[in-house]
Amino acid sequence: MRSSSGAVLNIPANAFLDVNGDLVNTHVELAFREFYHPLEFYLAGVPMTYNDNGEEKVFESAGMVELNASADGHELFVNPAQIISVDLISWSKSPEFNLYDLDQATGLWVDQGKDSISVSEKAAELEQLPPIPAMPKVATPYSFKIKDDTNNFPEIDIYERVLFDPVNPSKCGVSNATEMRINLLDSGIFEVISIIDAFGKYQESRCLCYLAFEQGEDYDSALEIYQAKYASLLSEREALADDINLQWDEYQDILDQHRKAQIKSLSGKEKIIRTLSMNKFGFVNCDYPLSYPQGGLLTPYFVDEEQNPITLNEVVLVEQNTNALFRYTSTIKYNPDNENVMWGLTPDNKLAYFKKEDFDLLSKSSKKQTVTMHISEKELLSYEDIMKVLF
Template sequence: MPNKTTIIAFALISTILFSSCEGKKKPEPQISEASRTAIIKPPIPKLDIAYQNFTVEPDSATVLTTPRGTKIRIPSNAFLDKDGNIVKDKVDITFREFYSPLDFYLAGIPMTYDENGIEKVFESGGMVEINATSNKNEVFVNPKNKIKVDMLSWTKSEEFNAYDLDKISGKWIEKEKDSISLSEKEEELKSTPTIPPMPRVSTSNSFKIEVDKELHPEIAIYENVLFEPVDPLKCSVGDAQDYKINPLKNGIYEVISILKIGNYKEEHKCECYLAFEKGKDYNKALKIYQKKYASLIKNREVESKIIRTLEINNFGFVNCDRPINYPQGGEFNPIFVDEKGNSLHLTGIVLVESNNNALFRYTSTVKYNPSNKNVLWGITNKGKIAYIKDDDFSTIINKSSGQKIKMHLIEKTPETYEDLKKILF
């Protein structure tokens, strides 16, 4: 019969072994190339969004910055091998970022989402794909030291959530809220000098007075300055004998006209903008303004940028989205033809609206909102891009029965992303 000491020793060893196994939980295997190809289908391979490549030392914290200003914040010991051990050798990272419907389209990324049995489309606030290897072997996210990605976004709406693309099903899995911040703290913004309003073109209400250049050097930099009343109905400058100018906030000046007759004195106040006659005077004033306040304008543009932070739970695609409905108000069952009336068979048909950041895919009936600006395109069986733009939508009849839709053909596939963007948008 084992004694008490033996039992305690056995229990201690069991605890150590159990804890060791828990500490080295193996990561889930990454997606195979065959499975990835089935999910991600770039329609025009040569225009697929390119990867950026980085190499990092995993034992020290690193911040990588992309040409678009995205920051990849990698803590030390952020990578695990397939057995759950911390990776010590150099890690190679591939990374790309997606901002617009054209980005999503060219990368071939699925953008639909099932919400309680209803198919919706993701409107994206920003998306990334990040993968990592070491010595050509896959590595995995260390859940105790997660990578964070700070990327620029067009929206600071809190309706957006973070989603990971499932590596097997191709479905998006909701994770958590991302965090939103501005590039500077609110208090720092308040302390930043305001930018005076741009010079205005004068109107019939504008008037001219002599300006003391020593008292008002900020006005003296301009020539032929006029004053434009903020509210003409509240101003009556009249035939004054003297004027005073008091600078107010936000580039507005209080012009005080003073009339004296004997012991009689009368004052009238008029809040005004600086203004210039249209043409040479205005153009010159605008150049002076842009030069004088260039650094301040640039600084405030940087300060006003919205940053969304995505936490990387698994390598692959991570998206900041909100599900939205397909457009409503108009629909048509297209019979696509070229501008000569020849029949076209299109695949990969997509629609983009000007007022959101979503990509709507269709296989038959196209739904759209006639009140929005729309662009629709697809790929012919000869690999050519066929498209219609907003002006073309005005000729479409809102009905569910079939109708011919005359498409513009891009005879030669554009060489670059920018070339295609210029044609479609």
């Protein structure tokens, strides 16, 4: 099962249990969400802090999902003998991240160990497609025939009406010989071997070739036979190639979102998939605990652009190249060397925000200072609306 964003849900048989621990054999409804960006964490209200040996840290996420299941309106549970897994597109292949389940009762994250990581490149994936024989070629000046004048090698008689066209003429050294061998390689290309074994001399020359035919009836007939013979294989290979290209297109779309938001500098040359095991339904996160930013301390007195005081009970800060969300209710820690975006909600639920160019104007002092927030007067109805304002 594949989501619109490219995540793959791997659901084995007998994966669901009811409240009594019995297998569920009726229709199951799934609710599934993916989270790739700090703004998504914020809007979902997901807690992203973690107690690391007494120090409060913030999770940087390499991938997070929420999965729930129900049947006939009743909550279902994971069968520990048949674990569901999710293959999730990620920006990081670092092994330092761990899997965490969110305990809904306490709001705390529970360490579940490591996920598995796979890294691939598009060209390599396409190279793994089932090989197909090369299409027949129209004969060129380099094409040659093979004929057995000795009648000692009947196995090459089947090639009497075809030509061989070298893949690379400059590396083709076949010539008149005492024996000719022809091997069909997995790639569908033919290896022609000419052997001289006479007067105490033994020499082999090899040439990789396509099958070729003279332009006209011979070629048209050969092409028709080829298409009929390999129609099923060609169709299967095309479908597999389309699926690979679609997955890479979806991957690029997600990378583009990160680039526009300036969250991660990603090349897109590699596709990174992290496999998250669902030990329980709810939120599962692949995270690394980060300390709060260092270098700058801001004790804010918030005002709007008309210098009217505004109340922000909480603000959140996002750093470029860090897929994490830092929440503050008083003194704000930030790194002046990073590109930062900060926002909060006014009492009348308007978005107040502070961007990189605003941080550049701050005093380096940790004393209380006026922080002029921009207030969005537009009605923000969607995630995309908010993204356009903040990033």
